[in-house]
Amino acid sequence: MTAVIRWKSPEAGGRKSPPGPHYRTVVHFASDPRWPQEAWTLTVTPRWLSPGGEVMVADVKLLADTAPHHFLVPGAKFELLEGTRSVAAGVVMLSEGTLNEIEQLAEAI
Secondary structure, three states: OEEEEEEOOHHHOOOOOOOOOOEEEEEEEOOOOOOOOOOEEEEEEEEEEOOOOOEEEEEEEEOOOOOOHHHOOOOOEEEEEEOOEEEEEEEEOOOOOOHHHHHHHHHHO
């Protein structure tokens, strides 16, 4: 699946820079009723990064075969955490988007 991810600024508690090419972290889906009793790891493979580094288009997938893959559907909203700190928010894309569609999704998260 492909997602648009908006990284929080360091002032808002986010990272000082976007992650590298092989990033894995805890994901929290807005629709997950078992959070935080169950937590899952999301792999993020960047495909495009905005010039300022705050918006990324990336391939995303859940690491474990037993993970609830049904949460990774178009329109699903999620947040990425490093420890207890939320560093980014994202939304799964419906399809390969144009730059305009990516910007609209990024503004909505």
